[in-house]
Amino acid sequence: MDAVELARKLQEEATCSICLDYFTDPVMTACGHNFCRECIRLSWEKAKGKKGRRRKGSSFPCPECREMSPQRNLRPNRLLTKVAEMARQHPCLQRHDLCQAHQEPLKLFCEEDQSPICVVCREAREHRLHRALPIDEAVQEYKLKLEEDMECLREEMARTETLQAQGQQALAEWQAKVKERRERILVEFEKMTLLLVEEERRLLQALKEEEEETMARLSERQASLDQQSHGLEMLLLRLEDRSQREPLQMLQDMKDTLASKDSLHVLCPEATPPTALRTVCRVPGEVEVLRGFQEVVVPDPTSAYPYLLLYESRQRRYLSCPPEASGLCGKDRFVAYPCAVGQQSFSSGRHYWEVGVNLTGDALWALGVCRDNVSRKDRVPKSPENGFWVVQLSKGRRPLAPVPAPGPVTLPEPPSHMGIFLDFEAGEVSFYSVSDGSHLHTYSQAAFPGPLQPFFCLGAPKSGQMVISTVTVWVKG
Known part of the structure; x- marks a missing residue:
């Protein structure tokens, strides 16, 4: 033997x-x-x-x-x-040291077949015309290739992890939007004196279906990224394991090993875009009920910005004075913004008024209420901390904030008519689209610090007009 x-x-x-x-x-x-x-x-x-x-x-x-x-x-x-x-x-x-066909040491590496061979194999017909390298040289060369592939996979894993994080953030933001909208639907129905149970159920069901549909789409995308991450991780582990083996073990089936990376299709979808809710908070008849508290709000000419023109349609006359005679230093006049306040001041009760909006430019407008003692000489952020409870209007410039923010909420596509409802005792100022009765936004706090006045702010010359009761307001160009 x-x-x-x-x-x-x-x-x-x-x-x-x-x-x-x-x-x-x-x-x-x-x-x-x-x-x-x-x-x-x-x-x-x-x-x-x-x-x-x-x-x-x-x-x-x-x-x-x-x-x-x-x-x-x-x-x-x-x-x-x-x-x-x-x-x-x-x-x-030693299982990987001998050629299975000739029982000779594997000392060469065939680049054509991407596998170790012995000296007898080298002279065989199938390898005779192939380029062969000594094992040591092949180890150095292919180890570098494996390291390059591993680095590529690490980069793909990093990109996938970034997409995963973005997907998780999108899911969280979407849940926050759904939560806020659900709460608002419930609150708006509680305001109604009539019990509209069926309509409430319909709106909540519509929101639930939209939530499930969008969550399913975002979850499916996230699951795809998770699966891709797992596949990349498994392939990376295999390559790491292969790169750390003994030279001959590492070079076994090298062709298949390298092909597994090349055949991998890595998906890099774009970051999840912000999703807008389709379901609106609309309580049938709510605007009609609010009109029971309607006030005839008229801008106060003595508070108007010097170049803010006020035209009273009933009397067919201008309420504002020429800039040179308007008393620029008056304590009640806004000189920092093209703004004005209403003649009335509210310190109790419920009050509702409507404003027609015709934006033609891209400047920001603002509507709402303010304290009767806000700064009229300086530019300050229009936030509740500074005494302003307003929404800003623009032509698609800024997105609507998903949750109440410290600053004013911006409506990128303002309605043609807006309703403002002030419930002083409840500490709420709500905004509605008069055309379809949908709720736009609500400021809510424990109590207001003092008397409030209707507030109106236009953007710039040639940015459109605002109609308040019987008064048309625009900025002189």
């Missing part, structure tokens, strides 16, 4: 028939067969699970000859332990 055949025989004797690997802690059954202790234990545990209680306390079959053997009769085979260790260390049994 030659050395190769003897080595193979040694390998066969040192191999467990269950795991097909060298013995680890070998034990002998009553019938004389040997197995790894863990392998036979798992085999019998599996047999015990299949047979159930009928096998409880009984013997178990030998995986080799099926002879029954008590489990407690397993005996350690120390001699076989030494044989397995010798087989592991035997140079002829």
